[in-house]
Amino acid sequence: MVDRSAQPQFTTYQFRLNGELYSARLKKSIKARLVRIQISKTEGLTIVVPHRFKIQHLPEILEARKKWIIRHVEALRQETDIIPECRFGCYVNLMGDEIQVVRGLPNGSHNQVIREDGCLKVGIAGSQKIEEVIEKWYRSQARIVITARAVELGKSINATYSRLTIRNQRTRWASCSRSGTLSFNWRIISLPLPVLDYVIIHELCHTREMNHSPAFWKLVEKHCPDWKACRKYLKTCRIDGLPVVPQKL
Ligand SMILES: [Zn+2]
Numbered sequence: 001m002v003d004r005s006a007q008p009q010f011t012t013y014q015f016r017l018n019g020e021l022y023s024a025r026l027k028k029s030i031k032a033r034l035v036r037i038q039i040s041k042t043e044g045l046t047i048v049v050p051h052r053f054k055i056q057h058l059p060e061i062l063e064a065r066k067k068w069i070i071r072h073v074e075a076l077r078q079e080t081d082i083i084p085e086c087r088f089g090c091y092v093n094l095m096g097d098e099i100q101v102v103r104g105l106p107n108g109s110h111n112q113v114i115r116e117d118g119c120l121k122v123g124i125a126g127s128q129k130i131e132e133v134i135e136k137w138y139r140s141q142a143r144i145v146i147t148a149r150a151v152e153l154g155k156s157i158n159a160t161y162s163r164l165t166i167r168n169q170r171t172r173w174a175s176c177s178r179s180g181t182l183s184f185n186w187r188i189i190s191l192p193l194p195v196l197d198y199v200i201i202h203e204l205c206h207t208r209e210m211n212h213s214p215a216f217w218k219l220v221e222k223h224c225p226d227w228k229a230c231r232k233y234l235k236t237c238r239i240d241g242l243p244v245v246p247q248k249l
């Protein structure tokens with residue numbers, strides 16, 4: 001006979017920390033005396049509360065422990081290294097916005113993406129994959145946006161370059177060759193505008209200072225006073241894959 005009382009009874013509990021939505025398994029326990037928060041690779045976040053605990057008090061407790069929760073959720077996400085799946089309904093990052101991917105065009109249309117009404121409307125034909133269609137669109141947008149920004153920023157920096165290429169690097173955001181070719185990862189258009197500009201400014205400054213000397217950073221600072229914050233931000237972003245907004249645990 002199965003003892004059903006021994007089966008853990010979980011419900012899904014969603015909450016916000018620093019504006020981000022998190023999801024946890026919530027369990028009421030007769031044994032628990034205090035609220036317990038656990039995290040594991042297989043189960044994600046679990047919150048165990050005493051049986052008579054009033055759930056309306058939970059946000060306050062989670063807020064008080066938010067540092068711990070955010071730190072551990074981020075660490076777990078990096079450890080498990082999940083690349084969020086790109087599918088209809090997901091959100092993608094585009095120049096500081098989070099835009100929803102929707103099925104917006106008739107099924108027969110080829111390879112089309114339109115940014116409209118705050119959404120990315122995608123038309124898929126036959127066996128085409130949504131990831132491929134979106135990546136192609138990102139690359140074409142990257143070429144337009146990055147070329148325009150490089151021209152604009154290049155004038156104020158007084159930087160000259162021989163070529164600008166849009167590439168699909170998986171380990172770097174951009175590079176500058178000795179021959180003066182600037183290469184940019186198409187994914188930089190997923191970044192917020194100030195960070196996108198920083199990446200371009202960084203490479204443009206290399207056309208004048210081909211190193212990371214104090215003189216180089218001084219030049220960067222002149223054109224991007226917030227460069228340190230931008231650099232820090234970049235370290236938190238993943239380079240490979242599509243810029244799909246991850247759902248928190
Ligand atoms: Zn550099």
